[in-house]
Amino acid sequence: MFDRILPYLLAGISVGGQYALIAVGYTMVYGILRLINFAHGDIFTAAGFFMVYFAAAMPLYVAAPLVVVATVLLGFVVERVAYKPLRSAPRMSIMISAIGVSYLLQNLMWYVTGGLAKQYPVLPWISEQITIGPASTKMATVVTPVITVLLVVALVMLIKHTKIGMAMRAVSRDFETAQLMGIKINSVISMTFVIGSFLAAIGSMLYFSNYTTVTPTIGAMPGLKAFVAAVFGGIGSIPGAVIGAMLIGICENVIKAVGYTTFSDAFTFALLIVVLVFKPTGLFGEKTSEKV
């Protein structure tokens, strides 16, 4: 039994880690702007295409860092162009702008690729096959949870113990008073998009190394699941997003292991509904008590 489950468990932890890297981007942006950044999944997909094109033009050790830089830049530009001008607009406007950016990016990717699936390059080392006991898997499966934990711990330290982290926490609570402290809120907001896109870029390398090709809509499903993970864990909470993502990754793979593959996606969304019904703030969601 265990022998049969183990590969799925490993895959679950790994996929969970990849969801987590995306989910942190959703949850951080929500924490500061109270915005669901619908374009985040497409930024993740774009990172996949950056790798396809960059790896074709230059050696991987140049291409990989460049993918991270390009993804971060994309996240930064999206915020400046599509969200910043709407800072004082009603929340609905900025949400619609996010949906618009999502479709824009998707269609740009259709345009550039001509709608053809592109071969994702084989990354050395993390694409290698390894065997753990009875399970044979890719190195990425083992590396992902380690990288995820390291990055998330680093992020939490940044937020808890640095000046910019303190500013981020302050801005997430009160724009106006943060400005009265001399904090440039636009820089702080840009910073959250930079961090979110950075993690999505890392996540994309780990995620796509499990697949052979990238298509413009391939990021939609992991993006959506990462979003569910963020809500499940309590949107706004970084540890919540990570734990939510891990649970979703493991559960959907265990469901595959017991033979209900067809239902594995349905499970994720059923979980979302159940969580929202019984605990609207998610596992670690903050109570939003209005103080007088």
Place this chain on the structure above:
Amino acid sequence: MSLLKVTDLRVSYGGIEALRGISFDVEQGQIVTLIGANGAGKSTTLRAIAGLVKPAGGSIVFEGRDITTMDPQKVVASGIAMVPEGRRVFDNLTVHENLRIGAYLRKDETSIREDIDRVYELFPRLRERHWQLAGTLSGGEQQMLAVGRAMMTRPKLLMMDEPSLGLAPLIVKDIFAIIRRLSDSGITILLIEQNANAALRCANVGYVLETGNITMSGTGSQLLSDQRVRDAYLGTR
């Protein structure tokens, strides 16, 4: 030369004029108070000076520099701090972090530490609770923290928006005692208050604001003894 000179300041919110051209001066070292009813434009005045709302007209000059359309973070950097209405401490930050964030623009680590110590000396309750989240403090303690946080910017001018609002009478007395102490230490204070009696008692100069206009001005004691002020704001007949 006045420390702060406001001339013909006008502010509108979506076509409605909240300030219809007010002018007043704040001299170095004084406590100046603006009194008036709800909606008279007191908060708007402070928010315009702080850079949180952009004036439709008029000018704000601080230490001879025009700050009329300056961004809030530049206004802070130039030496104006604000204790916002309702305290607005960062309830998800500790007491200590709230003070540190007041010093956000400062780089002089040793003097930041000294200033934090000074705030703790002024408010021993904050030292006892320095590790607690600010959201767990009582209203009076939060007000002290908001004042301490503003002090951390090393202001030349401290603006306070309704510091006594919603606090118990005993705490209100403390707050006004603190305002006097800050003033004695050389900080210029611009205070707005609904508690006109207490505000005028500690102020050197007062202005009465009515529906966006300044209708009266004088020293604190002049206004205190003025029959119209007494009728309208002091509730003594």
